[in-house]
Amino acid sequence: MQTEQQKRILVVDDDEDIRDLLKEYLEKNGFSVISAADGQAMRQIWPAQRLDLIVLDIMMPGDDGFTLCKEIRARSRVPIIMLTAGSDETDRIIGLELGADDYVGKPFNPRELLARIKAVLRRYEEGAEHRSGLDGQQRLRFGNWSLDVTNRELTSPEGDVQSLNGADYNLLQLFLSRPGEVLSRDDLSLHLRGRDASPFDRSIDVQISRLRGRLNDDGKSPQVIKTVRGAGYILTVPVVVDNG
Structure with missing residues (x-):
């Protein structure tokens, strides 16, 4: 099983400050972080590189997070956490319907996002162990x-x-x-x-x-x-x- 230090996360958000904040914070907590400003940049990274989780903003120029989530889910089971408008429950539900694993409302505390990332990765690892145990x-x-x-x-x-x-x-x-x-x-x-x-x-x-x-x-x-x-x-x- 991979250690937490080996986990690679892709952050997709058009806000450079958020990308820089998450990269610095998550790397301090032992993750490897790649960032992308939009869907076009995301496609150059995924699925060419092995990723353990994607943090995906909804409101972006060009293809929004819903479109990108649907595209990812058509080809991969990589865990997805969506960044949503804090008070918009509709965005959260749509994201889950498209296959996202969790969501965090903006503005958010990086510590909360870190906890969600760890929880989602833990559930995926437990699920993989369960499936392999079924033989x-x-x-x-x-x-x-x-x-x-x-x-x-x-x-x-x-x-x-x-x-x-x-x-x-x-x-x-x-x-x-x-x-x-x-x-x-x-x-x-x-x-x-x-x-x-x-x-x-x-x-x-x-x-x-x-x-x-x-x-x-x-x-x-x-x-x-x-x-x-x-x-x-x-x-x-x-x-x-x-x-x-």
Whole structure:
């Protein structure tokens, strides 16, 4: 496993002061940092160089962060943290829908971003260890659905296959690892983002709704992921590891 000192981060932001601040701060904390001012500069760096995480601003000239996030996700699973307008929940939700792993609102404290970076990298390492530990057992069956944990592909009862982005995959994998257990919004936020849910942050609920939609479970009475009023959410179907 790589040590933290070997982790390489790409910061994409059109604000030179922010790029310089993050480069200096993150390098002091043991990371290798490359910076890019826009999408064109980003494409010259990624995917030509090995990257462990990308910090991606949303509001930039030319291609914005949403466009770049979608482009990255089409080709790579590299972790992405988006820099959003501090009070704009819509930006946060859209970023998660496109496959970002977390977000930090501007203006931000570099220490907070550092904590988010460490949390996301830790979750990715744990996920990689979990997948490698499965050996040939790479498919999880739940109800009439199945998840290929290696390729991150969800197969419907009719045999239709869809790829899952980072946020949807991580959320579904969490439910599959804890079937029959009620998970509160704080539980979900803590495992997915390394922090408790804010009382005004509805992104977890939006993610649940989107995942239910993928599972055709978004009617008035969901059967796969049910709501436990006042407590959270629960996966109600058994999970079986397919030895393949």
